[in-house]
Amino acid sequence: MLRARAAATRRDLVAASRFAEIIYEILTRVLERYAEPLPLSIQKNSDSPILAAQQTRRKANLPPDQPIPHVIHSIEKAGVLVLALPIELEKIDAFSLWVGPEPKRPVVAICANKPGDRLRWNLAHESGHLALHADLKQLRAHEHDEADQFAAEYLLPEIAMRSELAAPITLSSLAPLKLRWGVSLQALIMRAFDLNIISQWQKQRLFEQISAKGWKTKEPPNLNIVREKPRGLRKMAEIAYGRPLDYARLAAESQLTIEMVKQIVEGYEEAASSADKSEKVIQLRKVE
Numbered sequence: 563m564l565r566a567r568a569a570a571t572r573r574d575l576v577a578a579s580r581f582a583e584i585i586y587e588i589l590t591r592v593l594e595r596y597a598e599p600l601p602l603s604i605q606k607n608s609d610s611p612i613l614a615a616q617q618t619r620r621k622a623n624l625p626p627d628q629p630i631p632h633v634i635h636s637i638e639k640a641g642v643l644v645l646a647l648p649i650e651l652e653k654i655d656a657f658s659l660w661v662g663p664e665p666k667r668p669v670v671a672i673c674a675n676k677p678g679d680r681l682r683w684n685l686a687h688e689s690g691h692l693a694l695h696a697d698l699k700q701l702r703a704h705e706h707d708e709a710d711q712f713a714a715e716y717l718l719p720e721i722a723m724r725s726e727l728a729a730p731i732t733l734s735s736l737a738p739l740k741l742r743w744g745v746s747l748q749a750l751i752m753r754a755f756d757l758n759i760i761s762q763w764q765k766q767r768l769f770e771q772i773s774a775k776g777w778k779t780k781e782p783p784n785l786n787i788v789r790e791k792p793r794g795l796r797k798m799a800e801i802a803y804g805r806p807l808d809y810a811r812l813a814a815e816s817q818l819t820i821e822m823v824k825q826i827v828e829g830y831e832e833a834a835s836s837a838d839k840s841e842k843v844i845q846l847r848k849v850e
Contacts, residue, residue: 571653575654578651578657581645581649581671582645584818584826585795586661587816589643589794592812593795593802594798595849596798596801596802596848596849597801597849599643599794600638600846601641602668603621603641604621604640604668604689605617606693606696607694611709611711612711615715615716616715618689618693622639624636626719626721626722627722628722630716633682633685633717633744634792637689641667642668642670642689642692643669644670644672644792644794645669645792645795646795646826646829646830647829649673649674650674651673655672655673655684656672656684656687658670658688658689660692668692670689672685672792677780678787679740679746679749682787683745686713687706689712689716690711690713690716691709693712694712695708714749714752717743717745717749718745724759727739731764732768733747733772737785740781740787741785745787748769748778791829792830793831795830796830796831796832797846798846801848809823809824812827
């Protein structure tokens, strides 16, 4: 389910797919000899996008009325393999698929250097595809709409939004909610509209203000959301090759250059300090 803009070139599609294959091979054919992958808890779901998102939150032990602190950690903990592609492609954000022989494994691939709020939405959107459209080989427009509905409920649960999106809705009132919930101002506006908290005219007026300020493609720097990184691959590599990583050994066993391996690993979160809760989120067992 490659998610790309219509203008994406075949060259970019091939580059994204090739990098994803390389990283997937490192994870499954090299690192999983040393560390057991996390058990799979994300489920294929035939329910509505809203119910599927609510179920996914429950299975991840996420409160129904609170923001998700780290979206990547939440889906890695559910057993999804997150592939951080070390390339920046303007027309491609992310893609997802179920891979391998039965039982298939859920995979999400993300491209480098996307804004933090956009990345979180992309991850939630692709999680929606994994849950709702696992058996589809081609996606149509309404399936992308369903994935966006899933993402909206997953990131901005209705029970919380009806309390926090209080009138009057202005760009100033949305700014602290953007920082709290880790999504774009535009996502918050659309959520308010979809929940009938604001009218079509109010939505249009808010988007006109965003366009006038030049925020349509890049929202103001003081409202930047920190870009998340996956942890799984690097954690497995630390189990296998120590800390600091023995890049030469990892490269040799992966049949890649040291430079390529370093480029891939740098897309993943480094080991956390003992006081950092993120280390407790991705817990993997060494293969005996």
